[in-house]
Amino acid sequence: MRAADLPEDFDHVLYSQEEVASRIAEIATVIDHDYAGREPLLVGVLNGAVMTMADLCRAMKVHCQMDWMAVSSYGAGTKSSGVVRILKDLTTDIKDRDVLIVEDIIDTGLTLSYLVDNLRTREPASLEIMAMFRKPEALTAPVDVKYIGYDIPNEFVVGFGLDYAGRYRNLTDVATLAEHVYK
Ligand code: PRP
Numbered sequence: 279m280r281a282a283d284l285p286e287d288f289d290h291v292l293y294s295q296e297e298v299a300s301r302i303a304e305i306a307t308v309i310d311h312d313y314a315g316r317e318p319l320l321v322g323v324l325n326g327a328v329m330t331m332a333d334l335c336r337a338m339k340v341h342c343q344m345d346w347m348a349v350s351s352y353g354a355g356t357k358s359s360g361v362v363r364i365l366k367d368l369t370t371d372i373k374d375r376d377v378l379i380v381e382d383i384i385d386t387g388l389t390l391s392y393l394v395d396n397l398r399t400r401e402p403a404s405l406e407i408m409a410m411f412r413k414p415e416a417l418t419a420p421v422d423v424k425y426i427g428y429d430i431p432n433e434f435v436v437g438f439g440l441d442y443a444g445r446y447r448n449l450t451d452v453a454t455l456a457e458h459v460y461k
Pocket of ligand 1: 323385387390
């Protein structure tokens with residue numbers, strides 16, 4: 279789905295499908311260089327990271343493997359608690375592996391902050407983060423991100439894996455939602 283297919287749902291397009299593809303290709307080139315001679319394990323965080331993972335790994339030229347985690351905020355369902363529950367853990371033993379976490383978005387940073395602490399205890403050889411989007415204004419937990427696609431405003435941004443009420447993940451452009459959709 280492109281933004282032009284549902285023009286009334288969006289305020290404006292932040293990044294077109296073509297711009298996103300081009301940014302992913304740039305990041306993949308840097309990753310290829312950084313991981314030359316190694317075989318990283320890409321760890322995707324379900325669900326939003328599916329699009330980023332699929333496009334990033336296919337743009338890479340070094341061998342890689344993939345695994346997935348599913349997490350959710352614990353307790354009252356508020357992300358701000360910072361306590362994360364693992365719903366699906368890795369199937370791979372990451373001890374001595376070069377691990378690259380792949381995320382769609384860093385909002386408060388609490389999810390990644392928890393994941394990094396958790397995965398570090400498993401003694402990977404290295405642990406880095408690639409995130410397609412980051413909302414600097416929303417960040418409350420410090421997260422050391424090596425590869426970042428775009429910094430975006432703290433608004434209702436959807437597409438390329440980012441959802442609103444479960445919708446718009448399959449939007450190939452990245453756009454801000456029109457107010458009537460969420461009010
Ligand atoms: C999103 C995103 C990150 C997390 C970031 O996941 O994929 O995992 O929120 O937020 P934070 O930086 O404030 O912790 P979400 O819980 O919305 O699930 P989803 O991936 O299924 O969309």
